[in-house]
Amino acid sequence: MSAVMTIEELRNGLAWRKNLDKAFVVAGLLILMSCLGLLALLFVDLVRDGAARFGWDFLTQFPSRKAERAGILSAWVGTSMIMLVTAVVALPVGVAAAIYLEEYAPKNWFTGVIEINVTNLAGVPSIVYGLLALGLFVYKFGFGQSVLSAGLTLALLILPIIIVGTREALRAVPKAIREAAYGLGATRWEVTKDHVLPYSTGGILTGLILGLSRAIGETAPIITIGALSFIAFLPDPPISGAFPFVNFAWLKSEFTAMPIQIFNWISRPDQAFQQNAAAAAAILLAMTLAMNAVAIWIRYRFRKKINW
Amino acid sequence: MKLSWQQITLPALALGLLAVGAPGRAQAQAAIKIDGSSTVFPISEAYAEEFQIQKRGKVRVTVGVSGTGGGFKKFCRGETDMANASRPILAAEMEACRKAGIKYMEVPVAFDALTVVINPANTWAKSMTVAELRKMWEPAAQGRITSWNQVNPEFPKDKLMLFGPGADSGTFDYFTEAVNGKAKASRGDFTASEDDNTLVQGVESNKTALGYFGYAYYAAHKDKLTAVAIDNGKGPVSPSLENVTNGTYNPLSRPLFVYVRDTSANRAEVREFVQFMLTNGNLVSEVGYLPLPKSAYDLARKHFQAGKLGTVFGGRPQVGITIEQLQALEGKL
Numbered sequence: 001m002s003a004v005m006t007i008e009e010l011r012n013g014l015a016w017r018k019n020l021d022k023a024f025v026v027a028g029l030l031i032l033m034s035c036l037g038l039l040a041l042l043f044v045d046l047v048r049d050g051a052a053r054f055g056w057d058f059l060t061q062f063p064s065r066k067a068e069r070a071g072i073l074s075a076w077v078g079t080s081m082i083m084l085v086t087a088v089v090a091l092p093v094g095v096a097a098a099i100y101l102e103e104y105a106p107k108n109w110f111t112g113v114i115e116i117n118v119t120n121l122a123g124v125p126s127i128v129y130g131l132l133a134l135g136l137f138v139y140k141f142g143f144g145q146s147v148l149s150a151g152l153t154l155a156l157l158i159l160p161i162i163i164v165g166t167r168e169a170l171r172a173v174p175k176a177i178r179e180a181a182y183g184l185g186a187t188r189w190e191v192t193k194d195h196v197l198p199y200s201t202g203g204i205l206t207g208l209i210l211g212l213s214r215a216i217g218e219t220a221p222i223i224t225i226g227a228l229s230f231i232a233f234l235p236d237p238p239i240s241g242a243f244p245f246v247n248f249a250w251l252k253s254e255f256t257a258m259p260i261q262i263f264n265w266i267s268r269p270d271q272a273f274q275q276n277a278a279a280a281a282a283i284l285l286a287m288t289l290a291m292n293a294v295a296i297w298i299r300y301r302f303r304k305k306i307n308w
Numbered sequence: 309m310k311l312s313w314q315q316i317t318l319p320a321l322a323l324g325l326l327a328v329g330a331p332g333r334a335q336a337q338a339a340i341k342i343d344g345s346s347t348v349f350p351i352s353e354a355y356a357e358e359f360q361i362q363k364r365g366k367v368r369v370t371v372g373v374s375g376t377g378g379g380f381k382k383f384c385r386g387e388t389d390m391a392n393a394s395r396p397i398l399a400a401e402m403e404a405c406r407k408a409g410i411k412y413m414e415v416p417v418a419f420d421a422l423t424v425v426i427n428p429a430n431t432w433a434k435s436m437t438v439a440e441l442r443k444m445w446e447p448a449a450q451g452r453i454t455s456w457n458q459v460n461p462e463f464p465k466d467k468l469m470l471f472g473p474g475a476d477s478g479t480f481d482y483f484t485e486a487v488n489g490k491a492k493a494s495r496g497d498f499t500a501s502e503d504d505n506t507l508v509q510g511v512e513s514n515k516t517a518l519g520y521f522g523y524a525y526y527a528a529h530k531d532k533l534t535a536v537a538i539d540n541g542k543g544p545v546s547p548s549l550e551n552v553t554n555g556t557y558n559p560l561s562r563p564l565f566v567y568v569r570d571t572s573a574n575r576a577e578v579r580e581f582v583q584f585m586l587t588n589g590n591l592v593s594e595v596g597y598l599p600l601p602k603s604a605y606d607l608a609r610k611h612f613q614a615g616k617l618g619t620v621f622g623g624r625p626q627v628g629i630t631i632e633q634l635q636a637l638e639g640k641l
Contacts, residue, residue, distance in 0.1 A: 229371055230371035269522075271528060
């Protein structure tokens with residue numbers, strides 16, 4: 001037996017390894033497809049079950065004791081307002097925290113403790129945030145059972161996700177870019193603002209969307225702080241005809257949200273409500289997908305400007 | 309379009325600052341806040357919906373679902389005008405209300421009949437005595453009573469499969485109180501679910517199953533389930549409007565209540581809403597529950613108008629009481 005491989009053996013070995021490579025690609029694709037297939041199946045099933053209820057009326061009517069008259073107007077408006085508050089609060093706070101940790105904070109035991117805690121917070125069960133918010137926002141700060149309380153609660157919930165996502169995005173910006181800017185005399189804030197942030201926007205938005213996608217389906221914390229099940233009026237619109245043209249009364253308004261409406265319908269004795277629940281669930285899924293689509297579009301716009 | 313960080317963060321910050329600065333405008337509109345039992349929810353929802361249609365949006369009614377206990381908590385903190393309850397207020401809750409200085413009226417609005425159901429293929433248990441139910445469900449039955457013939461030697465030797473609501477449910481409390489003599493005293497080895505639709509499915513797909521839940525769920529699945537007639541010493545009685553109203557469906561029928569805060573009842577919209585609830589029993593049957601007899605609604609309205617305060621139950625649930633007996637009792641705060 002010689003220690004040197006013949007050309008035949010080499011070829012066979014190479015072919016075998018290439019086949020292995022292909023097999024991995026196929027396996028990976030199969031796994032990916034089965035995940036997507038599951039989502040598609042779920043979506044199709046919901047759409048089929050709820051098919052009879054889709055329509056303009058379903059979106060523009062309030063809940064009702066009669067399944068065929070019941071709609072999700074208060075639910076989707078509530079969910080949209082909560083998501084708006086959540087995004088407006090969680091994004092600046094989360095990004096600022098990540099910038100500090102990544103660009104400014106010295107590496108010592110204190111930042112170490114903060115980092116570990118931020119990561120741990122991502123794993124805290126959502127009901128715990130609900131209980132915290134009930135004591136803090138609803139009673140202590142006196143925000144009541146309002147859109148504001150719900151939005152702040154979900155903002156807390158997704159803060160760790162945004163912080164971790166933003167840090168990953170900041171870390172992906174090559175060190176050379178920072179060093180070049182420093183070399184030209186830029187301050188740390190100028191480096192961050194003019195170079196690091198623009199390049200990492202895509203990643204930051206991905207973090208935000210991951211967070212919002214989780215928040216939109218959360219039920220436990222908003223039930224805890226007192227979301228209602230039946231509410232047949234809308235909060236005051238945020239834009240008004242008179243000065244100062246914006247109106248923040250809606251923040252204090254009582255609310256219901258999509259997951260709560262769905263849960264309420266599922267547990268009804270009358271079977272006709274099961275259709276409503278399926279239709280509402282399909283719309284909630286569609287809302288999540290739409291949110292993701294917007295983020296992908298914004299990320300695309302930002303990426304186009306990057307040319308390293 | 310060119311987006312930059314300034315363009316995103318500045319409006320966001322401005323919005324945030326404005327939000328903090330702008331005080332919430334006081335709600336000028338009349339509003340009624342209701343919270344509590346999930347069993348009573350469909351009834352309140354139906355009335356709230358109709359009432360708002362009648363008032364053309366001049367009155368806002370909101371209904372939350374925190375469970376009977378959760379509803380009383382909020383009620384006794386003064387956060388709500390009305391509490392939905394599938395059982396009378398308990399001593400501890402009365403105490404909480406007393407401490408907070410909150411007085412209330414106890415208004416019966418409908419009946420619920422806890423319904424024991426079996427699979428339509430079950431031919432032997434179309435009627436059962438309370439003693440048999442107790443043998444089946446008491447804590448001592450755990451792990452021991454596993455086939456039907458152990459309950460009654462005339463029943464076949466088939467496996468006994470039990471389905472019931474979870475321990476957080478008011479239905480569970482009432483059933484255990486009525487059948488086993490003590491609230492929450494039950495065997496633990498049955499299939500429990502907070503979702504009554506799961507229980508329906510369980511009994512529907514198992515020939516030797518037995519379960520119990522509120523009448524509304526039976527009413528919605530009449531074609532797939534058989535209701536067991538209950539024999540409390542006077543012959544088997546099946547759950548029906550007639551038997552519940554005349555008090556013979558015993559001990560599994562229970563009144564459902566709303567508790568109204570006295571200061572809220574002084575407000576015109578609340579007053580009107582409660583009167584509305586006590587005049588339209590047909591909405592109750594529409595959502596699958598059993599309305600009170602007309603005389604009971606009339607009396608309840610009279611009590612409400614006269615401002616009869618307090619509960620007639622003295623802080624503990626009572627089983628097998630008729631609506632007439634109930635309304636004749638003195639109220640206690």
